[in-house]
Amino acid sequence: MTATTTRTPLVRALPDALGDIPDGAVVGVGGTVTANHPMALLRELLRRRPKALTIVAPTAGLDVDLLVASGCVARLVTSYVGAEALAGVGPAVRSAAEAGTLHVWDADEAHCAMGLRAAAQGLPFLPWRGGVGTDLPTANPDLVPFADPIRGEPLLAIPALRLDVALIHAETADAFGNVQFVGPGHMDPLIAAAADRVVVQVDRLVPNAVIRQDPGATRFWRDTVVTRAPWGTHPYSSAGIEADAAHLAEYAAAVRAAGKGDPDALERHMQTYVYGPADHAGYLEAVGVRRLAELVQ
Amino acid sequence: MSAADVTALSTDELTALVLARDFRPDDRVIQIGANMAAARAGAILANLTRLPDARIFVGLAVENLAGGRPAPPVHPFLFDARGLQAGEAYLHQHSVFDDMARPDVFFVGGLQVDRRGNVNLLGIPDGEGGWKLRGPGPVALATMSTSCRGYYIVMGRHDPRTFVERVASITALGDRTRRAELGFPGGGPRLLCSPLGVFDFDESGDMRLVSVHPGVTVDDVVAATGFDLVLPADVPQTPAATEEELTVLRTQADPQGLLRGGVA
Numbered sequence: 001m002t003a004t005t006t007r008t009p010l011v012r013a014l015p016d017a018l019g020d021i022p023d024g025a026v027v028g029v030g031g032t033v034t035a036n037h038p039m040a041l042l043r044e045l046l047r048r049r050p051k052a053l054t055i056v057a058p059t060a061g062l063d064v065d066l067l068v069a070s071g072c073v074a075r076l077v078t079s080y081v082g083a084e085a086l087a088g089v090g091p092a093v094r095s096a097a098e099a100g101t102l103h104v105w106d107a108d109e110a111h112c113a114m115g116l117r118a119a120a121q122g123l124p125f126l127p128w129r130g131g132v133g134t135d136l137p138t139a140n141p142d143l144v145p146f147a148d149p150i151r152g153e154p155l156l157a158i159p160a161l162r163l164d165v166a167l168i169h170a171e172t173a174d175a176f177g178n179v180q181f182v183g184p185g186h187m188d189p190l191i192a193a194a195a196d197r198v199v200v201q202v203d204r205l206v207p208n209a210v211i212r213q214d215p216g217a218t219r220f221w222r223d224t225v226v227t228r229a230p231w232g233t234h235p236y237s238s239a240g241i242e243a244d245a246a247h248l249a250e251y252a253a254a255v256r257a258a259g260k261g262d263p264d265a266l267e268r269h270m271q272t273y274v275y276g277p278a279d280h281a282g283y284l285e286a287v288g289v290r291r292l293a294e295l296v297q
Numbered sequence: 298m299s300a301a302d303v304t305a306l307s308t309d310e311l312t313a314l315v316l317a318r319d320f321r322p323d324d325r326v327i328q329i330g331a332n333m334a335a336a337r338a339g340a341i342l343a344n345l346t347r348l349p350d351a352r353i354f355v356g357l358a359v360e361n362l363a364g365g366r367p368a369p370p371v372h373p374f375l376f377d378a379r380g381l382q383a384g385e386a387y388l389h390q391h392s393v394f395d396d397m398a399r400p401d402v403f404f405v406g407g408l409q410v411d412r413r414g415n416v417n418l419l420g421i422p423d424g425e426g427g428w429k430l431r432g433p434g435p436v437a438l439a440t441m442s443t444s445c446r447g448y449y450i451v452m453g454r455h456d457p458r459t460f461v462e463r464v465a466s467i468t469a470l471g472d473r474t475r476r477a478e479l480g481f482p483g484g485g486p487r488l489l490c491s492p493l494g495v496f497d498f499d500e501s502g503d504m505r506l507v508s509v510h511p512g513v514t515v516d517d518v519v520a521a522t523g524f525d526l527v528l529p530a531d532v533p534q535t536p537a538a539t540e541e542e543l544t545v546l547r548t549q550a551d552p553q554g555l556l557r558g559g560v561a
Contacts (some may be wrong), residue, residue, distance in 0.1 A: 032390060033331065035376035059390075059436065080434040084331045084374055089433045097420075097431040106419060109437035110394040130440025133470040133479045139419060153480050183381050184357050190391040239378045297379060 009175040010225050014280055017199050017227035018044050021165060023051040024074075028116075028195055029064060030168030030188035034083055034243040037063035037236045038169040038201050040229035040280040045167075046070050047275060056161055056194075057081075058112035058187045061236060062248055065090030068102055069255055069266065070274070076102060077161060079109040083248055091255040106139040107158075113190060115161035120193035125157040132156055166195035169232055170219075171239050173200055174208045177224035180217045182239035192221045201229035203240055229280050231292055241295040247287075306538065309556035311510055312490040313339035313546060314538050316449055319488055320348055320402060324446070327402040328354040330436065331375045334555045335490070336404040336451060341368045341550040342542065354400075357393075358384035371553055394440065403441040403448040405486075408432045409464040410450055412504050412524040414471025414486045416442075417464035435468045442469035447484040455491035457523035473502030493518050495535055499527050508535040 018041055021027060027045075031037035042063060052074040057064045060081040067073050069092035081090035096102035107115070114126040125144075132154050137143045144157040168191060171182040179200050181188070192198045198221045205228050211218055235244035235251075254265035277283040284292065306314070316339030320327065327340040327348075340353045341362060349363040356375040360383065362368060369383035381387045407416035408430070418438055421430040442448055450471070452459060470476060471486045489496040494509040505527035506518055515532050538546070546556075553559050 033376050034374040035378065078434060080436045082433050086373075088332070089431060094431045097428050100427045104431075104434075106435065108435045108439040110440040113391065113394050128440070129482075130437075130443040132443065133472075133475055133481075134435075134439050134468055135419070135466040136435060136439055136468070139422070139466065183378055184387050184389045186376075186390045188391070189389075237374065237376070237378055242372070242377060242379070243374050245373055 007176050010177045011175045011205065012225050012227050014040060014044055014201070014227045014229060017041075017201075017225045019165070019197070019199065019225070021045060021048075021050060024053065025050075025164045026054040026056065026162065028163040028166040028191040029055055029057040029060065030166065030186060030191050031061065031063065031233070031236060032059045032186040033061045033080070034248070035061075035233075035237045036169050036186055036188070037061055037233055038167045038199075039063060039234060039236065040201050040232035040283070041167045041199060041227075042067065043274050043277075043280070043283060046072065056112070056116075056163055056191070058109055058116075058191075060090070062087060062090055062251060063236065065092045065255070066251070066274070068092040068096050069258075070270065073102060075105060077105040077107060077112065077115075079107055079112055083252070086245060086248055087252045091252055091259065095259045105142065106136060107143065108136065111136075111143065111156075111158045112161070113187065114158040116187070116190045116194040118158065118160035119162040120190065123160060125159050127155045128158050129155055161194055163191065163195035164197075166192045166198045168192060168198065169201050169229075169238065171202065172204050172206045172210070173202045173226045174206055174211045175226070176208065177220050177226055178208065178211045178218045179220060179224070179226070180211060180214065181219070185219070189219050192219070195221075197223040198225075200224060200226050201232045202226060203230050203232065203238065204228070231284060232280065234284075234287060234292070234295070240297065241292070242297060244291065244295055306511075307557045308492040308510060309335040310338075310546060310551075311535055312451060313342060313550065313556060314542055315488065315490055315495050315535065316340070317342040317346065317542070319449075320351070321447070322348070324348060324351055324401040326352050326354065326400050328400045328441070328445070329356070329404060331356070332406065333404050333451065334371075336449070337371075338546060338550040338556055342546050345545050345549055346541065354388060355384070356380055357388040357390060359386040359388065360384045368549055368552070371555060397444045400441060400444070401446040403445045405438055405442060405448050405450050405469050406452065407450070407468065409459055409461050410452060410489065411461050411464045413502055414450065414473075414489070414498050414504060415464045415467045416450060416469040416471060417466050418468045419466045421465045438469045442471070442483065442485075443481050444483045447487040450486050450489040452489065452491045455493045455518075455521045457521065460522045460524065462524040471498070473498060493521060496526075503527050505529065506532055508533050510535050
């Protein structure tokens with residue numbers, strides 16, 4: 001006889017996939033600037049009204065700015081938050097940092113990568129040279145200058161950035177947590193490797209046989225669940241859609257108005273796109289088929 | 298189009314020209330970050346005229362235009378997935394810092410720059426652990442400026458609040474003396490381009506005026522600078538473009554006219 005076994009599917013509906021994210025949790029967020037953010041997962045998280053989260057997002061877009069605008073972020077680990085020319089600095093991050101209500105753990109992009117890698121490797125820190133001689137260790141005393149014990153040169157110890165959960169977006173996955181990015185995958189593989197558990201939203205679920213057509217493209221992590229979220233990066237780009245610049249401009253203008261004492265537009269935006277829709281399908285309805293179709297390449 | 302048209306060049310076009318001419322013959326990787334349209338055009342211009350072996354990193358996409366390959370189209374955002382379909386390779390951001398010998402040239406912008414070439418992109422501290430003005434964040438400035446063979450500082454503004462005696466917070470350490478003391482592998486800042494002219498750093502590491510752009514006087518530059526610049530006896534005008542440079546710049550490197558106020 002031939003022995004056979006049955007693999008356990010890891011696909012969950014979106015709210016279940018997110019799992020329990022307690023107040024104060026350390027959450028890694030994937031994507032880069034205007035690309036590949038796991039927005040369906042983040043909006044579901046926001047609807048739960050979490051508190052005092054630490055967000056780790058190496059090169060963030062207005063996705064993280066939206067989290068800060070909602071008031072759920074106490075601490076932010078990042079090298080950048082913005083949307084290039086559309087918003088050179090995330091407007092909510094700027095006002096919260098200047099008001100002292102948000103603690104930004106300032107780090108170079110490479111520091112974020114080394115901190116995540118240290119966590120993935122189970123190390124307390126990794127050494128790095130970039131940042132020596134700058135004021136980054138003053139802005140962030142967790143970046144500790146030390147003398148290299150081999151050659152004696154000045155280096156920085158970048159502490160491990162261990163994550164409770166990583167939230168990322170990929171184009172495809174199968175039911176068993178075999179994930180394939182179209183394109184570079186940004187910092188997501190490292191964010192996932194640094195996390196106790198990984199939640200992946202995908203544009204499409206595919207059979208394991210499709211994954212096997214390009215096994216070199218597959219990434220996987222020990223504790224992973226997968227959920228389907230078509231157009232799940234909107235208003236940010238993915239392999240399937242371009243970024244929705246008009247939506248982002250409307251958001252940035254609303255946050256800037258709120259900073260000047262007029263919160264109406266921001267409250268409307270949050271109600272329309274975050275708190276109002278019951279689920280991801282409801283969000284897509286709020287955006288509208290016409291707009292989504294315009295963004296498909 | 299003739300070289301006399303240089304007076305009609307925008308300051309971003311002048312920056313692109315200055316950069317394209319200054320790259321070293323053996324610069325093999327020119328890495329361009331977000332919001333760096335002039336650097337992008339300068340790298341493409343160099344790749345099409347004098348540096349056929351250079352690879353140009355545009356965001357995460359890796360390009361080489363030798364043989365007159367068309368420049369990749371500019372999208373409104375650098376990390377557009379379409380940008381990755383143009384090149385011969387793309388970078389994986391999670392492993393981009395695994396080969397620090399690779400990037401030769403990088404470009405640095407900032408909220409402030411000082412006499413010693415230090416750049417601040419982080420913000421203005423309030424002196425009590427918070428921020429009077431919060432900037433975009435360091436991105437990868439600290440790392441790239443430490444390691445790459447040489448970098449260019451490209452400032453979008455030139456006024457006494459931007460060009461200061463001492464930046465409020467150092468994100469990229471340009472100071473030649475401090476870099477030598479700390480044993481940095483990289484070569485430090487090569488040139489600085491501002492809307493008013495071109496600058497380098499003298500033997501002691503102080504900022505020096507190299508040339509003024511057309512229509513700008515030395516006095517204009519001095520008045521716009523919040524510290525004492527090193528001023529050579531003769532300061533030339535930024536050299537005019539050759540006919541070839543102008544044609545390649547406008548028809549191949551920047552066909553969308555982004556350096557003349559166009560939009561992607």
